[in-house]
Amino acid sequence: MNAPFPSTPAPSPGEARLPLKLLIAAPRGFCxxxxxxxxxxxxxxxxxxxxxxxxxxxxxxxxxxxxxxxxxxxxxxxxxxxxxxxxxxxxxxxxxxxxxxxxxxxxxxxxxxxxPLVSKVHRQAARQIEKGQHILFVGHAGHPEVIGTMGQVPAGRITLVETVEDVAKLDFPAGADLSYLSQTTLSVDDTRDIIAALEARFPQIVAPKAEDICYATSNRQAAVKQMAPSCDLVLVIGAPNSSNSLRLVEVAERIGTDARLIQRADEIDPSWLEGVGTVGLTAGASAPEKLVREVVDRLSDWRVVDEEVVTTAEENMVFKLPRQLTD
The missing domain is CATH 3.40.50.11270 (Rossmann fold)
Structure with a gap:
């Protein structure tokens, strides 16, 4: 995690501030x-x-x-x-x-x-177990969603797969009755590679009826993919234990763009902006818009910011509340 940096005073009157192009990803933040x-x-x-x-x-x-x-x-x-x-x-x-x-x-x-999208994966796991299949679950060990999903089925009926290399280590006989599921907040590209490896090794493996990675995770990664090539630096607002936020950093880095995960604006080191003309800004699915504006204000202390929103998808999904809170 990046350590907070002391407040840097705004330029004095008459002191020139360099321009900064700020590309803000949409969608971003709360799902x-x-x-x-x-x-x-x-x-x-x-x-x-x-x-x-x-x-x-x-x-x-x-x-x-x-x-x-x-x-x-x-x-x-x-x-x-x-x-x-x-x-x-x-x-x-x-x-x-x-x-x-x-x-x-x-x-x-x-x-x-x-x-509800995690609950959907839980229901799929139950159905796969009912059919007698052993589940190969693509995810990150120790993440609460992984613990929750693996805890939906009897012990010994589900195996965690974290990497393509893990696929080669799996010890199931040819023709074994297998299926797979995945954590909802994974890297779209990494998961695609792991699933391809699973299907190559076990041609009989049963896929879920629909992709498990949630729409918000996919949309936020797609926005970074479009934005990052035009940026010198990408800032991702999110927690160090937020899977979907960490994946956004990885997406930018794989494109070749410097990327930093921050929780709040006070973690930005002004030295990161040296020689930087364009910054990309996004937020993981758990980060509120207030923190995005806080970062914009912080950058404006140091540079003349020209904001541009990069929109790759529109989101209008709404999930119902539990009945016990709406009665």
């Missing part, structure tokens, strides 16, 4: 699943009163988490940190089946904020 998850916590606070507990960060963004803490949310890692009589929200990343089962056993009031 429908993140919007829904945040609203679920806010509505739960309104309906049940503070405190409302949230198992794991509702989304991977410190600004969002701190904002909800200020409203009365308490973030924990496990249910054993939550009193029996307190409402609890499960994060947008999804949880293993054992978590709601434990909440039911304790007769807890819980609200599931799992992104």
């Amino acid at each position: 429908a699943g993140v919007d829904r998850a945040i609203e679920i916590v806010e509505r739960a606070l309104q309906k049940y009163g503070a405190p409302v507990y949230v198992r794991h960060e509702i989304v991977h963004n410190r600004y969002v988490v701190d904002s909800l803490k200020a409203k009365g949310a308490i973030f924990v890692e496990e249910l054993d940190e939550v009193p029996d009589d307190a409402p609890v929200v499960f994060s947008a990343h999804g949880v293993p089946k054992t978590v709601p089962a434990e909440a039911e056993r304790r007769k807890m009031l819980y609200v599931d904020a799992t992104c």
